[in-house]
Amino acid sequence: MKAFSFERAIDAAQAAKRAFEMPGSKFIAGGTNLLDLMKHEIEVPPHLIDVTHIGLDEITATDDGGLRIGALVSNTALGADERIRRDYPVLSRALFAGASSQLRNKASTGGNLLQRTRCPYFFDPKMPCNKREPGAGCAALDEGADTRQLGVIGTSDHCIATHPSDMAVALRVLDAEVETIDPEGRTRRLTLDEFYLLPDDTPEVENALSPGEIITAVVLPAPVGGTQRYFKVRDRASYAFALVSVALIEQENGEGRVALGGVAPRPWRRDDADAELANGATAVMAKLLDGARPTPDNAYKLVLAERTLAALLAKE
């Protein structure tokens, strides 16, 4: 790990200002992704800003019947919250499907959204990776590369990595928004499709945050009801990242919403695919995965996504 200076921020606005003043600095919340990457020297911040004492660790009701989840609420606290369990069960399910109890106790809502890809070449400093080193090339696109875990849609000729978060897939299906504050003290709200950027020719730019801008909360709209499910397919029964995951909200009348994890650089959802829900999994996937560009090693994800959705729709 490279040496760094360290400070503890007192509130979000001050943290944003300090981050802007110290180029290259990083916020640290749970540390479960950042420290992992710093040990590999994939992240080499010269300065860390500890945001674990800025408050923002509560879940509060909003005026329009939804919930505001502070950026520092832990994954355990969020998944176990009674209101989330009752009104947004897909979110609880997604959280408990991720990582381990120890990690969830530390992992924060903001940090979970900003965790980086698990692409094996991103983790291997000896291999070229456009995300780590813009312009270096992408080892995953080389002949014979291991792409089994990588993306099938939304990818580009410069990067085919996926976003690994389970939580974000549930937030996408719930139409959650990310709330931020920038170094000037301005706040804004972004949908997840505005927040997460597709790689195109700049895979190193993963989100819409400006320098110093910090996540303060995630806002859930009023509950939408329905039957909510999260199904994660992985290589072992627990403590592994998704190969494919499906977040589903199904209403009595057959309408609903679907988002996919493990297939794209961000949680993957399309309105025109949601509209096909009453027509079954094949019809949904024809829209949702339209334009997919799988590799021979990960084309199985297209089949797996469809079968997973079909299995969920067949459940009582």
Next chain:
Amino acid sequence: MTSTTTFEKHRESAQTRSSVALTINGQRHELTLDNRTTLLDALREHLNLTGSKKGCDHGQCGACTVFIDGQRVNACLTLAVMHQDDEITTIEGVGGVEHLDPMQQAFIDHDAFQCGYCTPGQICSAKATLEEIRAGIPSHVTKELTGPIELSDEEIRERMSGNLCRCGAYANILEAIRQVAKERA
């Protein structure tokens, strides 16, 4: 000047050590540490509390599991300087030869280890598993999110999945946890 050289200049000139007071097993320790020091390295290398083990150093094995303010965490993935004023409990604080914790006794009774390397982390997680079920925190295998949580083998296995054992003592670890759960019931 490229940003990389700016960063390196900063590293050379900036303060990269900090003072921190850690409260471990009820005892306060004043330390001045390189900011990079993880809680695990502070315990093992600076305070001679070598019960917590380093398996992977990347959050993947659970050998470093300790309690911070009552919650189990991986000590390898958190910085010591972030824990001023927190209450930290390690396996040494859970119990020792003279005063074994019931979970430690159960691990002995059931031969719940072979080499013993993963054991301190397993015991901390085993205690946390029962606490978390009692506190009503659901898991991936909990059937009804809003209903009571069954103290089943399946629940225990899922909640222990963050702790790996190279010797494969899993079956006996499960027995040990069941014994303590039964004693408490």
